[in-house]
Amino acid sequence: MTQQITNLAEYKETYQRSIDNPEAFWEEQAESFSWSKKWDKVLEWDFRKPDVKWFAGGKLNITENCLDRHLSSRGDQVAILWEPNDPDNDVQSYTYKELHAAVCKMANALKANNIKKGDRVCFYMPMVPELAIGVLACARIGAIHSVVFAGFSASALADRIKDASCNMVICSDYNARGTKNIPVKAIVDEAISMGCDSVETVLVHRNTGDDVVWNDIDKWWHEEIYDQSPSCPAEVMDSEDMLFILYTSGSTGKPKGVVHSCGGYMVYTCYTFKNVFQYSDGDIYWCTADIGWITGHSYIVYGPLLAGATTVMFEGVPTYPDAGRFWEVCDKHKINQFYTAPTAIRALMARGNQYVDKYDLSTLKVIGSVGEPINEEAWNWYNEHVGKFKIPIVDTWWQTETGGIMITPLPGITDTKPCYASYPMPGVQLILVDSEGNIVEGNDKEGLLCITFPWPSMIRTTYGDHERCRQTYFSSFDNMYFTGDGARRDKDGRYRIIGRVDDVINVSGHRMGTAEVENAINEHENVVESAVVGYPHDIKGQGIYAYVITQNPVSDEEKFQKEVRDVVTKVIGPIAKPDIIQITSGLPKTRSGKIMRRILRKVASGDVSNLGDTSTLLNPEIVEEIKNGAKV
Ligand code: 7RM
Numbered sequence: 001m002t003q004q005i006t007n008l009a010e011y012k013e014t015y016q017r018s019i020d021n022p023e024a025f026w027e028e029q030a031e032s033f034s035w036s037k038k039w040d041k042v043l044e045w046d047f048r049k050p051d052v053k054w055f056a057g058g059k060l061n062i063t064e065n066c067l068d069r070h071l072s073s074r075g076d077q078v079a080i081l082w083e084p085n086d087p088d089n090d091v092q093s094y095t096y097k098e099l100h101a102a103v104c105k106m107a108n109a110l111k112a113n114n115i116k117k118g119d120r121v122c123f124y125m126p127m128v129p130e131l132a133i134g135v136l137a138c139a140r141i142g143a144i145h146s147v148v149f150a151g152f153s154a155s156a157l158a159d160r161i162k163d164a165s166c167n168m169v170i171c172s173d174y175n176a177r178g179t180k181n182i183p184v185k186a187i188v189d190e191a192i193s194m195g196c197d198s199v200e201t202v203l204v205h206r207n208t209g210d211d212v213v214w215n216d217i218d219k220w221w222h223e224e225i226y227d228q229s230p231s232c233p234a235e236v237m238d239s240e241d242m243l244f245i246l247y248t249s250g251s252t253g254k255p256k257g258v259v260h261s262c263g264g265y266m267v268y269t270c271y272t273f274k275n276v277f278q279y280s281d282g283d284i285y286w287c288t289a290d291i292g293w294i295t296g297h298s299y300i301v302y303g304p305l306l307a308g309a310t311t312v313m314f315e316g317v318p319t320y321p322d323a324g325r326f327w328e329v330c331d332k333h334k335i336n337q338f339y340t341a342p343t344a345i346r347a348l349m350a351r352g353n354q355y356v357d358k359y360d361l362s363t364l365k366v367i368g369s370v371g372e373p374i375n376e377e378a379w380n381w382y383n384e385h386v387g388k389f390k391i392p393i394v395d396t397w398w399q400t401e402t403g404g405i406m407i408t409p410l411p412g413i414t415d416t417k418p419c420y421a422s423y424p425m426p427g428v429q430l431i432l433v434d435s436e437g438n439i440v441e442g443n444d445k446e447g448l449l450c451i452t453f454p455w456p457s458m459i460r461t462t463y464g465d466h467e468r469c470r471q472t473y474f475s476s477f478d479n480m481y482f483t484g485d486g487a488r489r490d491k492d493g494r495y496r497i498i499g500r501v502d503d504v505i506n507v508s509g510h511r512m513g514t515a516e517v518e519n520a521i522n523e524h525e526n527v528v529e530s531a532v533v534g535y536p537h538d539i540k541g542q543g544i545y546a547y548v549i550t551q552n553p554v555s556d557e558e559k560f561q562k563e564v565r566d567v568v569t570k571v572i573g574p575i576a577k578p579d580i581i582q583i584t585s586g587l588p589k590t591r592s593g594k595i596m597r598r599i600l601r602k603v604a605s606g607d608v609s610n611l612g613d614t615s616t617l618l619n620p621e622i623v624e625e626i627k628n629g630a631k632v
């Protein structure tokens with residue numbers, strides 16, 4: 001099996017070995033999986049193109065490794081344990097045998113509906129077991145899944161369907177979230193009507209059973225799988241064949257489809273899952289993320305199933321029926337490893353300790369955090385009220401593009417420190433550079449976080465536009481992957497992630513491009529131009545502050561603000577709604593016409609004391625107006 005590090009000396013030795021000879025290290029890890037043909041070469045790479053191949057020439061199917069491989073040893077063990085939105089409804093569970101059969105049935109249903117290797121299948125679904133089953137069914141037959149978070153709007157969904165020319169969309173009828181019942185199928189219908197011509201079939205999973213409008217291309221999931229055989233040969237995939245596309249935001253207006261491939265992603269997600277969570281047989285592991293994000297792909301579905309774990313999937317929200325739900329579920333299912341986001345921790349912390357203190361959390365061994373920097377107050381609360389000062393917190397730093405956890409403490413093995421993601425995983429070679437690309441040497445220093453050597457689950461391309469991948473990640477600094485994050489290395493070599501240094505904001509752990517939000521705001525008929533920046537927000541980490549120039553004077557500001565928020569909800573989704581909207585007659589611009597966001601960020605954070613040199617602006621007089629109109 002995949003190596004599991006057990007003590008500090010072993011971490012240090014393993015890390016050193018992984019750096020001295022990465023190929024030998026990863027080859028050793030890869031040996032423990034089922035391959036139908038061994039690789040010819042462990043690694044070929046050129047960051048300048050970029051062109052990276054792991055386990056080149058190797059043949060495998062990731063679902064054989066997630067499912068078939070476990071049948072003889074743990075066929076009757078629970079693979080997926082599903083907790084419904086409504087605590088009074090029944091829990092569902094799938095053993096490895098049952099999951100294998102369900103995935104095969106669905107894989108056969110996909111084939112019967114003309115889905116072949118290389119086709120793209122879009123998922124727009126709530127957190128139900130069928131989402132995991134559908135994703136694995138695609139992987140079974142070599143179809144490429146593209147999961148779109150079900151909180152995105154119809155137009156955002158349509159953009160993603162069109163970008164990947166998806167052949168099929170799979171959705172549910174409705175999404176039960178807290179007290180809401182969201183009409184998922186109706187949103188898909190609206191998206192399809194926006195010119196998604198590549199879609200031949202919409203497959204609908206009956207979830208709540210409420211009425212839906214039915215179209216010619218629609219088919220019911222339960223009818224399509226009904227007669228299908230519970231066995232389906234796994235398509236033989238090349239190690240570098242595409243496994244999935246996942247859209248993520250960058251500093252431009254258009255989200256990009258991050259592409260991951262089969263072999264390297266498999267090896268890395270399994271390795272990191274086992275080590276970061278110190279998973280042992282019989283443990284019950286719960287990650288609260290949504291499968292619509294990379295965390296759900298790597299650490300609800302693939303990593304845990306590859307490791308033969310029991311992985312919990314939760315349909316609901318942390319505050320329903322009340323702010324104790326997470327802890328109630330931990331108690332109910334005797335959770336051993338719990339992995340969530342700082343924004344959830346902060347929101348629950350704000351509701352009061354009575355919600356957490358009444359539950360028995362004594363089964364927990366490791367608690368984790370991901371998605372954004374966790375501030376000291378939230379870290380301390382998590383440590384005290386959830387960990388009871390007894391168990392380690394793993395603050396894990398990684399990205400959609402990295403595919404798996406890159407910087408993290410190893411629980412019980414390396415030390416932990418609030419705000420610090422701490423140490424690189426074996427195989428991860430970090431570097432800090434300054435804005436000119438000079439290497440920042442030594443400790444107790446800050447810089448831009450880059451990675452100098454390939455790791456198995458790294459991004460391979462951006463779907464349909466390889467140049468964009470090169471430009472975004474591999475062109476800022478020669479022969480390095482640039483993360484877009486700034487970081488500090490403390491005196492002992494631990495890393496603290498400070499945050500994005502590009503025009504990306506992180507709202508409740510959701511990555512968003514400021515340009516994307518601006519484009520959406522600009523769709524309002526009275527908006528001429530806008531500029532969006534992040535500002536510190538107690539619960540969300542960052543909030544969205546929008547400066548807006550209007551064509552005509554606004555008489556009813558409250559109405560205008562609502563309209564702007566509605567437009568953004570329609571174009572992207574509610575997660576991108578600006579928290580604060582300030583109307584202004586202009587934006588601070590440099591002589592070359594670039595918005596000076598530094599000034600806007602300072603004003604938005606409530607700090608107008610030292611705005612730096614504004615004399616080089618084209619319109620320095622605007623700064624006074626913006627300061628006076630600040631809404632903080
Ligand atoms: C897994 C995920 C990636 C961005 C990344 C960072 C921020 C993520 C942490 C963090 C500080 C962390 N993928 N980020 N984890 N910042 N500490 N532990 O979140 O593609 O959606 O976002 O999130 O800025 O670049 S993501």
